[in-house]
Amino acid sequence: MPHETEPKDEGLAHAGPATASAYKRGRSSRVTREMILQAALREFAEQGYDGATTASIARRVGVTQPLVHYHFGSKEALWRSTVAWLFERLDARIAASEQEVEGMGPAARLVTLTYDFMDFFVEHPELARLMVNEGIVQTSRLTWLVDTYLRRMFRKWEGFLVEGRKAGLFKEIPNAYILFAFLGALQNFFDMAPLVRELFGIDARSNQTAHDYANALIEIFLEGAATRASFEDTMVVAGEPVEGARGGAAESPTDEAGVHAEPGAIKAQAGGK
Numbered sequence: 055m056p057h058e059t060e061p062k063d064e065g066l067a068h069a070g071p072a073t074a075s076a077y078k079r080g081r082s083s084r085v086t087r088e089m090i091l092q093a094a095l096r097e098f099a100e101q102g103y104d105g106a107t108t109a110s111i112a113r114r115v116g117v118t119q120p121l122v123h124y125h126f127g128s129k130e131a132l133w134r135s136t137v138a139w140l141f142e143r144l145d146a147r148i149a150a151s152e153q154e155v156e157g158m159g160p161a162a163r164l165v166t167l168t169y170d171f172m173d174f175f176v177e178h179p180e181l182a183r184l185m186v187n188e189g190i191v192q193t194s195r196l197t198w199l200v201d202t203y204l205r206r207m208f209r210k211w212e213g214f215l216v217e218g219r220k221a222g223l224f225k226e227i228p229n230a231y232i233l234f235a236f237l238g239a240l241q242n243f244f245d246m247a248p249l250v251r252e253l254f255g256i257d258a259r260s261n262q263t264a265h266d267y268a269n270a271l272i273e274i275f276l277e278g279a280a281t282r283a284s285f286e287d288t289m290v291v292a293g294e295p296v297e298g299a300r301g302g303a304a305e306s307p308t309d310e311a312g313v314h315a316e317p318g319a320i321k322a323q324a325g326g327k
Contacts, residue, residue: 087125089115094136099180102187103133103195133195140181141203147174148210160218165276167214169268175240176264182241208233224279236275243267 093114097106108129112119126132151170155163175182185204188196211233218224243250247258257263 086115086117086121090117090122090125090132091136091139094132095140095180095184098133098136099183099187103129106133108132130195134198137184137199137203140178140184143178144174144181144207147171148207160214160221161223161276164214164218165272168272172240172264172268172271176244176259179244182237182245185237186241227279232275232279236271239271239275 090111094106094111097111097114101110106129108122109119111132112122115122122132126135147170148167151167155166158166185199188199212229215224215229215232219226244258244264250256250258258267
């Protein structure tokens with residue numbers, strides 16, 4: 055069988071040396087920009103905006119500081135580009151999840167989307183750290199972050215809670231309390247992975263632990279926020295009826311009260327796409 059090679063760019067194949075050289079420079083530039091964004095994400099998450107420096111980011115990548123400024127102009131412009139890079143990926147994940155849960159009942163949608171959201175948090179722990187870093191002090195960056203990304207993300211989750219409440223699934227607990235309690239529980243376990251290991255001997259960032267923690271967190275929060283009847287009669291987490299539930303799994307993925315538990319519908323394992 056002949057060896058397969060990567061398809062060549064037809065435009066490049068017929069280009070002259072100067073054009074081909076420019077093409078290669080452009081491709082290299084895109085790779086460098088991506089590497090800088092990934093390094094900046096870690097730097098801003100670990101050091102906060104004030105503690106982060108473009109010099110440190112350049113060292114992480116192995117490039118010069120002037121090259122960082124060449125691509126992004128200033129530290130704040132780099133920070134905004136980094137946030138945009140991260141949220142573009144989160145938006146794509148949520149959009150794919152929304153297609154997956156189309157036609158399901160409100161509880162099914164909430165559980166499935168929550169698992170996918172947790173997957174993203176495990177894969178990108180910098181998201182929670184950025185939110186904490188920027189959320190503790192009122193700044194123009196926080197206003198931009200909320201107006202550009204966070205408000206619509208939170209409104210989306212509020213919409214799922216309101217939908218579930220109208221269906222009689224959830225108690226009348228303010229959305230802000232539920233959302234921030236959940237985010238705090240989600241963030242702390244993985245952010246404090248070294249402490250979790252020291253205290254309990256558990257690797258908080260392993261796939262299996264992330265799977266188990268996701269199940270536990272979903273069960274704790276949905277049992278706490280759900281009306282007793284709706285929880286005991288309909289809740290199924292990761293394909294297993296919750297202890298004490300009388301009704302078992304929902305008969306159909308479109309059952310308005312049931313949680314869709316068909317294998318593969320709920321992403322319970324981190325990174326298990």
